[in-house]
Amino acid sequence: MDNLGALESLLKSNMNKYAKKKVCEKCKGTGFIIREDNSVDYCDCILSSKDSLLKAMNIPKRYWKIADSMDAFYAEDQDGSYTNAYIAVLDYVNKFKENEGRGLIFMGPPGVGKTYLSIFSLLYLEEKYKIRGLFYDVRSLILDLKSLIGKDRHLNSSSYEKLLTKVLKAPILVLDDLGSEILTDYNKDILTYIIASRYNDMAPIIITTNFNLLQYDIRPEQVGLSSSPSNKKQRSEIQISSKNMFEKNGPEQGKVFSYDDLPNSLKSDLVLRLGESIASRLGETCDFIYMFGEDRRINKSKKTKES
Numbered sequence: 001m002d003n004l005g006a007l008e009s010l011l012k013s014n015m016n017k018y019a020k021k022k023v024c025e026k027c028k029g030t031g032f033i034i035r036e037d038n039s040v041d042y043c044d045c046i047l048s049s050k051d052s053l054l055k056a057m058n059i060p061k062r063y064w065k066i067a068d069s070m071d072a073f074y075a076e077d078q079d080g081s082y083t084n085a086y087i088a089v090l091d092y093v094n095k096f097k098e099n100e101g102r103g104l105i106f107m108g109p110p111g112v113g114k115t116y117l118s119i120f121s122l123l124y125l126e127e128k129y130k131i132r133g134l135f136y137d138v139r140s141l142i143l144d145l146k147s148l149i150g151k152d153r154h155l156n157s158s159s160y161e162k163l164l165t166k167v168l169k170a171p172i173l174v175l176d177d178l179g180s181e182i183l184t185d186y187n188k189d190i191l192t193y194i195i196a197s198r199y200n201d202m203a204p205i206i207i208t209t210n211f212n213l214l215q216y217d218i219r220p221e222q223v224g225l226s227s228s229p230s231n232k233k234q235r236s237e238i239q240i241s242s243k244n245m246f247e248k249n250g251p252e253q254g255k256v257f258s259y260d261d262l263p264n265s266l267k268s269d270l271v272l273r274l275g276e277s278i279a280s281r282l283g284e285t286c287d288f289i290y291m292f293g294e295d296r297r298i299n300k301s302k303k304t305k306e307s
């Protein structure tokens with residue numbers, strides 16, 4: 001009986017330890033805290049491992065080991081626009097602190113690496129300055145917000161507000177796949193609120209959006225790199241390996257475009273998809289990065305089938 005009692009108390013104390021470990025007192029298990037000045041930061045409890053940090057930044061698991069697959073993208077960069085976009089990201093991060101809230105918009109057809117590079121920007125900012133941003137696919141963000149507001153308001157208003165605060169106050173926010181379809185009025189309202197609030201706070205946003213630029217008569221030559229000798233030179237100047245993936249030699253800058261540079265037909269389609277108030281704010285605060293090429297996800301599955 002004594003042995004059994006000892007075992008029981010041992011089990012109980014272990015269970016208590018486990019329970020204490022499971023829910024963090026500081027953040028109540030949410031992984032982030034809201035400071036007195038209303039800014040948000042990740043709680044110490046999730047910073048103990050890289051995996052939990054990436055999870056809290058909402059980065060999909062597929063992209064956690066991004067450094068290991070960087071080479072594959074370069075090998076398939078036919079027109080140089082991926083290399084250009086990559087260099088533009090390095091420039092952006094290196095000047096992040098002087099940027100004063102400026103953001104980026106990756107614009108191009110599906111499967112050319114827009115999401116990839118937007119996440120790479122987050123990882124690089126984390127690596128370089130310990131700035132911990134937040135990733136959200138636009139559709140999931142809207143669903144998550146709706147699911148929290150749709151239930152018992154009283155019970156869930158705090159989780160709704162927490163998610164919204166996190167999105168509004170993250171030091172940098174990626175909105176993946178914005179405006180691939182025309183937004184409904186309700187979704188437009190949510191997104192306008194988020195984008196306008198961040199605009200007022202001068203908090204940067206990185207956007208990816210699907211546009212087939214060729215349809216607007218924008219061609220790879222306009223990025224200025226298309227299979228030219230300087231493109232090859234630039235590529236050789238970037239050292240890619242998981243150890244020094246963030247290093248860039250050489251003075252060349254990635255080519256980015258301003259809202260004023262966009263053809264009128266593209267501007268009016270942006271307004272049509274996103275609404276005037278989102279398009280104008282993003283146009284004012286973001287640089288546009290043009291991307292071209294074939295859908296690498298489809299190519300990849302083709303190759304797998306052939307081999």
Ligand SMILES: [Zn+2]
Pocket residue numbers: 024025026027028029030031032043044045046
């Ligand atoms: Zn915590």
